[in-house]
Each structure stands twice: as structure tokens, then as C-alpha cells.
Amino acid sequence: MVVVEQTRVALGTLFPDSHPTAVSSEEDNQGTAPREVGILVTDPAKHGHHIDVLCRPDQVVAVARIMDGEGYFLESISGVDWPDRQQFEIIYDYNRLGGEHCRVMVRTLMDRNQPVVPTITEVFPAADWHERETFDFYGIHFQDHPNLIRILLPEDADFYPLRKDYMP
Amino acid sequence: METSMWHALLYLVGIMAFAGVNAAWLGWCERKGAARIQRRIGPCEAGFAGLLQPLADGLKLLSKQLLVPQGVDGIIFRVAPVLAMIPAITSMAVIPFSENIGARAMELSVLLLFALASIAMIAILLGGWASGNKYALISSARAVSQNLAYEIPMLLTVITVVMISGSMNLRDIAIDQQGGFWHWNIFRLENGHFLTMWISFIIFFICAIAETNRAPFDMAEAESELVAGFMTEYGSMGFGLFMMGEYLNIVVGACLTAVLFLGGWDCPFGLTPGIWWFLLKIYILIFTFIWIRWTYPRTQIYRLLNLSWKILIPFSLANLMVTAALIKVF
Amino acid sequence: MTVPVSPRHDETFVLNLGPQHPATHGVLRVKLTMDGEYIVKAEPVLGYIHRMHEKLAEASTFAQFMPNTARMDYLHALAFNHGWALVVEKAAGIEVPERAEYIRVITVELNRIASHLLWWAAFLLDLGGFTPLLYAFDDREKIIDLLERITGSRLTYCYMRFGGVYNDIDDEFIKGTRDFIKRLRGRMPRLYHDLVTHNIILIKRIKDIGIISAEQCRRYGATGPVARGSGIDYDVRKHEPYSVYPEFDFDVPVFNEGDSMARYMVRMHEMEQSMRIIEQALDKLPEGPVMAKVPKVLKPGAGYYYSAVETARGSLGHRLVCNGDKNPYKLKLRSPTFSNLSLYGEVAEGMLLADALALMGSLDLVIPEIDR
Numbered sequence: 081m082v083v084v085e086q087t088r089v090a091l092g093t094l095f096p097d098s099h100p101t102a103v104s105s106e107e108d109n110q111g112t113a114p115r116e117v118g119i120l121v122t123d124p125a126k127h128g129h130h131i132d133v134l135c136r137p138d139q140v141v142a143v144a145r146i147m148d149g150e151g152y153f154l155e156s157i158s159g160v161d162w163p164d165r166q167q168f169e170i171i172y173d174y175n176r177l178g179g180e181h182c183r184v185m186v187r188t189l190m191d192r193n194q195p196v197v198p199t200i201t202e203v204f205p206a207a208d209w210h211e212r213e214t215f216d217f218y219g220i221h222f223q224d225h226p227n228l229i230r231i232l233l234p235e236d237a238d239f240y241p242l243r244k245d246y247m248p
Numbered sequence: 249m250e251t252s253m254w255h256a257l258l259y260l261v262g263i264m265a266f267a268g269v270n271a272a273w274l275g276w277c278e279r280k281g282a283a284r285i286q287r288r289i290g291p292c293e294a295g296f297a298g299l300l301q302p303l304a305d306g307l308k309l310l311s312k313q314l315l316v317p318q319g320v321d322g323i324i325f326r327v328a329p330v331l332a333m334i335p336a337i338t339s340m341a342v343i344p345f346s347e348n349i350g351a352r353a354m355e356l357s358v359l360l361l362f363a364l365a366s367i368a369m370i371a372i373l374l375g376g377w378a379s380g381n382k383y384a385l386i387s388s389a390r391a392v393s394q395n396l397a398y399e400i401p402m403l404l405t406v407i408t409v410v411m412i413s414g415s416m417n418l419r420d421i422a423i424d425q426q427g428g429f430w431h432w433n434i435f436r437l438e439n440g441h442f443l444t445m446w447i448s449f450i451i452f453f454i455c456a457i458a459e460t461n462r463a464p465f466d467m468a469e470a471e472s473e474l475v476a477g478f479m480t481e482y483g484s485m486g487f488g489l490f491m492m493g494e495y496l497n498i499v500v501g502a503c504l505t506a507v508l509f510l511g512g513w514d515c516p517f518g519l520t521p522g523i524w525w526f527l528l529k530i531y532i533l534i535f536t537f538i539w540i541r542w543t544y545p546r547t548q549i550y551r552l553l554n555l556s557w558k559i560l561i562p563f564s565l566a567n568l569m570v571t572a573a574l575i576k577v578f
Numbered sequence: 579m580t581v582p583v584s585p586r587h588d589e590t591f592v593l594n595l596g597p598q599h600p601a602t603h604g605v606l607r608v609k610l611t612m613d614g615e616y617i618v619k620a621e622p623v624l625g626y627i628h629r630m631h632e633k634l635a636e637a638s639t640f641a642q643f644m645p646n647t648a649r650m651d652y653l654h655a656l657a658f659n660h661g662w663a664l665v666v667e668k669a670a671g672i673e674v675p676e677r678a679e680y681i682r683v684i685t686v687e688l689n690r691i692a693s694h695l696l697w698w699a700a701f702l703l704d705l706g707g708f709t710p711l712l713y714a715f716d717d718r719e720k721i722i723d724l725l726e727r728i729t730g731s732r733l734t735y736c737y738m739r740f741g742g743v744y745n746d747i748d749d750e751f752i753k754g755t756r757d758f759i760k761r762l763r764g765r766m767p768r769l770y771h772d773l774v775t776h777n778i779i780l781i782k783r784i785k786d787i788g789i790i791s792a793e794q795c796r797r798y799g800a801t802g803p804v805a806r807g808s809g810i811d812y813d814v815r816k817h818e819p820y821s822v823y824p825e826f827d828f829d830v831p832v833f834n835e836g837d838s839m840a841r842y843m844v845r846m847h848e849m850e851q852s853m854r855i856i857e858q859a860l861d862k863l864p865e866g867p868v869m870a871k872v873p874k875v876l877k878p879g880a881g882y883y884y885s886a887v888e889t890a891r892g893s894l895g896h897r898l899v900c901n902g903d904k905n906p907y908k909l910k911l912r913s914p915t916f917s918n919l920s921l922y923g924e925v926a927e928g929m930l931l932a933d934a935l936a937l938m939g940s941l942d943l944v945i946p947e948i949d950r
Binding site for chain 2: 591593599600601615702703704705706707708709711712713716773774777779780782783930931932933935
């Protein structure tokens with residue numbers, strides 16, 4: 081648990097106000113309901129990730145830099161559509177190549193009508209394709225992305241299929 | 249050899265038949281050989297052991313349309329496959345199959361063969377260039393640099409043979425080696441030529457594989473890189489002619505190797521020389537071609553050129569000098 | 579061999595490698611800007627076999643999505659089965675009987691050997707060696723036959739269930755598996771190594787070609803044999819143990835060179851390690867049921883779940899978001915080759931066309947898995 085603690089402390093510098101607390105596995109099933117910005121240490125046996133970070137969209141790059149400094153790699157970027165809350169969510173999964181295992185889930189929420197988030201391509205080139213895929217499926221705009229075009233869908237597609245209101 | 253009208257006709261028909269049968273059934277041999285090496289059966293449906301397969305393939309190719317893609321140089325596109333076939337057949341004219349069988353015994357037949365081989369290379373260049381396809385273009389550029397690189401060591405080693413035999417006539421070279429395998433150029437006992445001639449043979453054989461664009465030197469039609477190389481845009485008999493030209497080049501290469509190094513029609517024990525020995529030798533050599541192709545992966549174009557320019561050419565030059573010295577000493 | 583290239587736009591041309599090309603093993607297109615035979619820029623273009631499995635998952639129940647998983651990585655389909663089963667079991671809190679986990683490991687590892695054999699065959703085909711293809715298929719056929727007996731299908735398996743497996747293994751399967759391992763061990767040194775691995779042409783072709791550094795692997799998120807060929811000791815089976823892998827004694831082959839040869843050697847050694855795992859699993863195979871009592875309709879609690887498995891190509895992750903309904907609210911498939919391929923553009927720059935294709939072969943691409 082050394083790495084988990086170290087990562088939590090490193091990330092904690094971004095959230096001076098919140099008090100990160102380790103929660104037991106019974107209570108930490110916080111569901112998907114929105115919560116305060118901050119760090120949550122979770123039970124990996126139950127969720128598959130050790131740390132759950134919820135940050136503001138403008139903090140995404142700062143988090144990526146911290147993760148890069150701690151030697152993590154970007155596993156995936158996934159978007160989630162919450163139409164009833166009028167929000168989009170982006171989940172960044174960070175993991176470590178070898179050594180002690182620690183997976184960090186970084187989430188950020190944004191307005192569904194103005195889905196804009198800064199790109200982390202400069203920190204992790206791996207994000208290039210993952211961000212393009214999220215743009216492709218959700219129409220989330222990644223600011224300053226070098227090549228934000230469709231990746232899996234045809235170039236002339238005019239829909240975002242993973243939005244919940246998309247009907248084929 | 250006096251040449252009457254009848255002789256000319258006889259030889260024409262004979263050579264065309266030999267070339268045609270070889271071009272068609274070597275494809276069958278290759279497929280059967282590959283299948284056996286790969287623990288498969290190979291063609292077995294058409295006729296006994298699939299022996300009619302080449303006919304079926306030929307019929308199919310003939311029945312297809314010769315598609316000329318839009319925007320290509322139509323004339324050159326159509327001429328190139330023919331140009332690939334003609335030199336290979338023409339080469340047969342100067343090859344001595346036995347003491348009495350051979351269309352023409354020219355004084356400079358060795359030179360003629362190399363001149364014709366260059367025309368085959370031009371056919372590939374034209375075919376690839378005229379196709380208007382980038383893969384074909386890369387392929388033809390590769391083929392030219394490869395053939396240029398390998399003609400030099402090939403010629404240098406042939407010079408050693410010419411020096412020993414004192415002739416550029418293939419028939420004379422073969423006659424010079426009669427009387428058992430110890431007279432063959434590759435093992436030649438007299439004058440200590442066995443010291444160098446087996447090196448010549450190895451260099452020559454490698455060059456023959458490279459000249460005929462066979463694996464592991466099949467850079468020109470590397471199908472996992474260049475789809476089908478210079479043949480990408482060819483269908484129908486255009487493709488068929490390229491294929492037949494390739495097989496005929498193998499036959500010519502094997503014939504040349506047999507005549508230059510393996511005593512032509514001579515029996516290994518000096519007993520009953522004749523055309524059967526010649527055929528036996530060339531088919532063993534052709535089998536070796538097939539065997540090598542289905543055993544090794546392909547090499548890389550720059551390694552291929554390095555092999556020629558940095559290893560084979562210096563070696564063949566040194567070999568040439570040693571051979572010359574040996575002739576001088578003895 | 580890599581040389582510094584100075585691209586002059588009037589001297590370069592664009593070569594479309596694919597979507598139909600013998601070396602891409604499927605419908606991948608790489609837009610190459612070439613300077614002669616040197617690559618100035620390589621740009622993979624994806625999506626030709628995209629089927630939107632993630633949307634399909636949202637539209638189907640958890641169990642209904644199981645057959646889809648096999649359609650992504652058709653070469654290591656059981657690992658995709660396994661990954662999906664694991665993440666749903668994690669979310670729904672299902673306990674799996676031990677025997678079922680052992681059977682899962684045995685079949686997944688058999689499938690991994692089959693996948694590596696096919697990769698080996700296809701890689702040699704890329705390099706112009708035709709004969710090894712048939713030899714590898716000979717061995718692979720034995721595995722496919724064994725798995726067909728147990729799972730009922732030959733390529734796109736739907737064998738795992740939440741809480742176990744669909745079918746128990748029998749004595750004939752166990753005997754057949756042991757025979758197969760004996761056979762492959764006997765053939766490996768002579769057929770695979772003497773004929774191919776030690777072949778000088780092959781060594782010259784892939785040694786020092788396509789060097790990927792460990793740092794590149796981390797920045798691009800490359801996992802699996804690609805990362806292990808670059809000296810990264812990372813295997814999900816060891817570092818994030820799942821199923822019953824901790825009970826087996828096996829090594830993670832790591833090579834430091836980072837070239838195509840290193841990735842080749844990693845996979846060759848992994849086959850041996852998989853055989854070791856299978857042997858131990860067969861020895862220790864416990865008795866008992868192969869299926870737990872699981873409700874007909876699964877409704878995992880709301881929350882975020884992640885589960886990773888090691889497929890033949892790297893770490894496969896499922897990011898699952900549930901909202902308490904009977905179908906997944908959101909499923910993201912983190913497919914290993916998607917990340918592995920993303921570094922291709924950077925590595926292929928300045929390489930010769932033929933070398934770049936050797937590099938592509940050594941990445942072991944399965945296109946439906948990239949495009950999902």
C-alpha cells in the first residue's frame with residue numbers, strides 16, 4: 081500500500097480543501113451519484129481500482145502530469161453520458177507497469193451542452209487515440225488536441241452513437 | 249552444324265514444346281513440392297495426382313479478360329509480359345542439351361544469354377512502370393537494382409569458367425568437361441582448379457537464384473509487402489506470361505549451371521553421356537530452387553544488395569585472380 | 579536499419595497500405611508517406627471493421643453480451659470471455675467454484691498457445707516464409723479440436739458463464755491436453771527453433787529492427803508481449819492476480835532489447851510458460867461443481883468497476899459503469915492492441931517499408947479487437 085499512499089499524497093496537493101479518507105468496503109459503494117471533488121480510497125477487490133479521484137475539467141492536465149511523474153501509464157479513457165443530470169463524465173484509468181499494483185480512476189464531470197475538456201495528449205501520447213474515440217462516440221471536444229477527427233466511425237458520420245439519446 | 253529449313257522448323261517446334269511443357273508443369277512441380285514440404289497433398293483433383301492442373305489453370309487464365317487499368321500506358325502494359333517470355337525462350341536456342349541436340353552452337357553463346365537476361369529485367373521494369381501502381385513501381389525499381397547487382401558477380405564467375413575452357417561457346421565448354429565428374433568444372437582435378445571452382449559454383453548458384461527473383465531473394469514480388477509486385481495490375485494471360493517467364497528463367501538458370509559447372513550431358517562416371525543426364529541435372533537443380541524457396545523466409549532489399557556488393561563481388565574478383573594465377577602456374 | 583530522412587514534399591508520395599493488404603491481417607489501413615522506400619510518416623487509419631460493441635452492450639443484458647466478447651479478439655476469444663465474466667462477477671459479487679476457475683485457466687492458456695502459434699505463422703508469412711504457417715496450423719489444430727470438444731465451437735467461443743463455465747471437462751480432454759503438451763514440447767526445439775528461430779535470414783531480418791523503448795511503451799500504454807519485449811516486467815496475471823493464477827508457478831519472460839526479435843522471443847517463451855500453467859492446473863484440478871448458483875437476471879449494484887485480464891496481446895480492461903439495472907450502463911473495452919498500435923506511427927518513422935511491415939507483424943495485430 082506504499083504506492084497507493086504515495087499517489088494519494090501526490091494527488092492531494094490538487095485538492096487542498098478536501099480530506100481524503102480511506103473507506104471500508106461496506107460503505108464505499110457510493111454508486112454513481114455525484115459527490116464532492118476530491119480523492120476517495122476504494123477497495124480494489126470490489127471495484128478494481130484503488131483510488132477514485134473526482135476533479136474539475138480544468139484539473140485534468142494537472143492530474144495527468146502528477147500521474148506521469150509518479151510513473152503511471154494511461155490505460156483508457158471512457159466517456160459516460162448522464163442525460164438525467166445533463167452531464168458528461170470522462171473516466172481516465174491510470175495503472176502502473178510492474179511494481180506494486182495501483183489503479184487510479186480519475187473522473188471529471190462537465191455540462192452536457194458544452195462538453196469541452198483540455199487534452200492530455202501532451203503528457204500521454206496514448207491519450208491521442210483514446211480522446212479521438214471519446215470524441216467520436218460522445219462528441220466531447222478535447223481542447224488543443226492535435227488531430228481531433230473521427231477514428232472508428234466514418235469521416236462523414238454526423239452522429240454520436242454512445243449518447244443515450246441517440247437512436248439508430 | 250548445317251542449318252536447313254527443316255532443321256530450323258524442328259528446333260523451333262522442339263524448343264517451343266520444351267519451353268511450354270516446362271513453363272506449365274514446373275508450376276505443378278512447385279505446388280507439389282511445396283505441398284510435400286508443408287505436409288500437404290497439393291493439387292490432386294484434376295487428372296492423376298493433379299497432373300492436368302496446369303491445363304485447367306491455363307484455360308482459366310485464357311478465358312479471363314486482359315484488364316488494362318485506366319490511365320496506364322496501354323502499349324507498354326501489353327508488351328511487357330511478352331517481353332518477359334521471349335528472352336527466356338530465345339535463350340533455349342543456344343543451350344546444348346547433348347552433344348547432338350542443340351539448336352545453335354554460337355561462339356559467343358554465354359554473352360548472348362546474359363544479354364537476353366537483361367531484356368527480361370527490362371520487361372519487369374516496363375511492366376511495373378506501365379502499371380501506374382505504386383507497389384508495382386517500387387517492385388520494378390527493386391528488381392532492377394537487384395538484377396544489376398547480381399549480374400556482376402555472375403559474370404565474374406563465368407569468366408573463370410571461360411578462362412579454363414578457353415571458349416565462350418557453351419557446347420565447347422560442355423565438351424571440355426566430358427569423361428566423369430572429376431572433369432567437371434566444379435570438381436576439376438587438373439591444374440588445381442578444384443581449389444577455386446566450387447566457390448565459383450556457389451557464387452554462381454546464389455546469383456542464379458537472385459537473377460530469377462526467387463525466394464529468399466524475391467524482393468520484386470514480395471507479396472506480404474508489395475501485394476504482387478510488378479504483377480499487381482496484371483490478370484489473365486498477362487499474369488500467365490509473367491509466371492511462365494519466371495519458370496523458364498529458372499530452367500535457363502539451371503541449364504546454364506549444369507553446362508558451366510556440372511559437365512552438361514556428361515555421366516558422373518564417364519559411361520553413357522546423353523541428354524538424360526542433362527535433364528536429370530537440371531531437374532535436381534530446379535528442385536533445389538523449389539526447396540530453398542519453401543524453406544527460407546525472405547531477406548531484405550538492402551541486405552540483398554549488401555550481399556552482392558560487399559561479399560559476392562569482392563569474393564568473385566579474388567576468385568577470378570586466383571583462378572588466373574592457377575592457370576598461369578600450371 | 580534506420581536512416582535520418584529529410585522529407586521534401588516534392589519527392590515524397592503517399593502509399594495506402596490497406597485496407598486490403600496481405601500484411602495487415604485484416605482491414606487495417608496505414609497511410610504511409612514514403613521517400614523512396616523509406617517511411618517519412620505512418621498514420622494508421624482504423625474503423626474498417628468497427629461494430630460498436632459498446633453500444634450493443636448497453637442494449638443487451640449482461641449475459642446476452644457474452645457471445646459478443648468472442649467476436650472481438652477471435653484469436654484469444656476465451657480471454658475476452660474471461661474478462662467479461664470477471665468484471666460482471668466483481669460487480670455482482672458472484673463467487674466462482676474453484677474447479678470452474680481451474681477449467682477457465684486451462685482453456686484460456688490453451689487458447690493463448692493457439693493464438694501465439696497463429697501469430698508465429700502469420701509473422702513468418704509476413705517475412706516471406708510460407709512453410710512454418712502449415713506447421714503451426716498443424717499444432718494449432720490440435721488445440722482447436724480439444725477446445726471444440728469442451729466448448730462446442732472452434733473459434734468464437736462462448737464458454738464462460740457468470741459464476742462458472744458452461745461445460746465440465748472430461749478425462750478425454752485431460753488426456754488430450756497432456757498429449758498435446760508432450761507433442762508441442764517435442765516439436766518446439768526442432769521445428770520451431772532449429773528451422774526458424776535460429777535461421778540467419780530471420781535473425782538478420784528482425785534483430786535490431788523496430789526498437790521500442792520502455793519509456794515509449796509507458797507513454798503509449800503498450801502492454802503484453804510488446805512491453806515485455808522492451809524490458810517491462812508487466813503481466814496482469816502476476817501483478818494484478820485474478821482467477822487462480824497465484825496458485826501456479828510460472829515465469830514472465832522479459833527481454834530488454836525492445837526489437838522485433840525480443841517480442842518474438844517473448845511469445846515463444848510464453849507458450850512454454852502457458853504449458854507449465856496447464857500442467858499444474860491439470861495436476862491440481864479440484865473436484866466439485868463448475869457452476870455457482872446465480873440468479874437468472876443479474877442486477878449489479880450501481881458503481882464503477884474495472885477488471886483486467888492478460889490476453890495474448892496484452893492487458894484487456896473492462897471499465898463497467900452500472901446503475902443498478904439489468905444491462906450495463908456503460909462499458910468501455912480497453913483493448914490491448916489499440917494502445918499497442920498507437921505507437922506504430924512514432925516507431926515506423928524513418929524505417930524501410932519491409933522493416934515497418936516486420937514491425938507491424940511483431941505487434942501481433944488483431945483488427946476486430948482494435949476496432950471493436
